[in-house]
Amino acid sequence: MWNNLWTSLGITPIDALWVVISSFGIYLVFFLMVRGFGQRALASWSTLDKAIVIALGSVLGRVILGYTPTLAAGIIGLATMFVMLRLEGYLRRSKRGAYLTSKPILLMAGEQVLSGALRRARIQDDELYFKLRQAGIRNFSEVSLVILEPTGDVSVLRRGKQIDPLLLRRIEDRALIPKELLMPE
Numbered sequence: 684m685w686n687n688l689w690t691s692l693g694i695t696p697i698d699a700l701w702v703v704i705s706s707f708g709i710y711l712v713f714f715l716m717v718r719g720f721g722q723r724a725l726a727s728w729s730t731l732d733k734a735i736v737i738a739l740g741s742v743l744g745r746v747i748l749g750y751t752p753t754l755a756a757g758i759i760g761l762a763t764m765f766v767m768l769r770l771e772g773y774l775r776r777s778k779r780g781a782y783l784t785s786k787p788i789l790l791m792a793g794e795q796v797l798s799g800a801l802r803r804a805r806i807q808d809d810e811l812y813f814k815l816r817q818a819g820i821r822n823f824s825e826v827s828l829v830i831l832e833p834t835g836d837v838s839v840l841r842r843g844k845q846i847d848p849l850l851l852r853r854i855e856d857r858a859l860i861p862k863e864l865l866m867p868e
Contacts, residue, residue, distance in 0.1 A: 693753035702756050705747045706763035713743075714771075718785070720805070784833050789856045791829035793864060800856065804831045815839060827864050830854065 694702075745752070747760040775784060788804045790797055790811060801811065811829065818839035820826060827840040828851075840846060845866040851857045 694755040694759070698749060698756065699759050701749060702747060702759045703763050705749070706760045707767065709743050709747055710764060710767045787833060787854045788831040789828065789854050789859060790831055790837070791823075791826055792856075792859045793828075793861045794823040794826060795859075796823075797856065797859065800831075806831065811837075828860065 744760075748756045788800050790800050790804065790806065796808070796811065801808065814829070814837040815826070818841075820839060820841070825841055827842045827846060828838075829840070830838045832838055842864070846860075846864055847866050848857075848868050851860070851865075
């Protein structure tokens with residue numbers, strides 16, 4: 684009876700186990716690579732970057748599903764990836780979760796471009812200027828802060844109203860932020 688079930692599903696129990704192991708392994712390697720390359724790996728992508736991601740998805744799918752992809756193998760691989768996402772979310776909420784998330788990187792404080800932060804974030808000056816133009820910034824005097832978020836997005840905060848320091852609590856270089864830009868604590 685069990686043999687007929689596995690035959691109908693198009694996968695053996697050993698193959699199903701390999702799909703789970705492959706899914707776990709690919710997830711872990713992808714996570715470590717994104718952490719190693721930093722938030723910049725998730726920031727705005729060029730057309731070529733998007734094409735490469737699509738090609739990588741195809742390659743990764745073959746690695747996870749094995750030589751003969753079946754519906755059962757696809758469901759097992761997908762379910763494993765969702766379980767990993769759920770586990771990662773749970774771990775992020777725990778006390779050790781800080782190891783799983785990147786910290787925001789301060790790229791500009793007032794009119795000052797922080798060159799060291801740009802190098803750490805692997806962002807070119809021209810990419811920063813593009814983000815400023817996208818935010819409608821016409822000159823540096825309009826900038827309060829520019830932050831590379833853990834998601835890879837770039838936040839551009841304009842001058843005008845003071846910023847609540849609580850919003851900046853995980854930023855390491857917040858001591859570089861001019862005091863007049865911050866609300867009193």
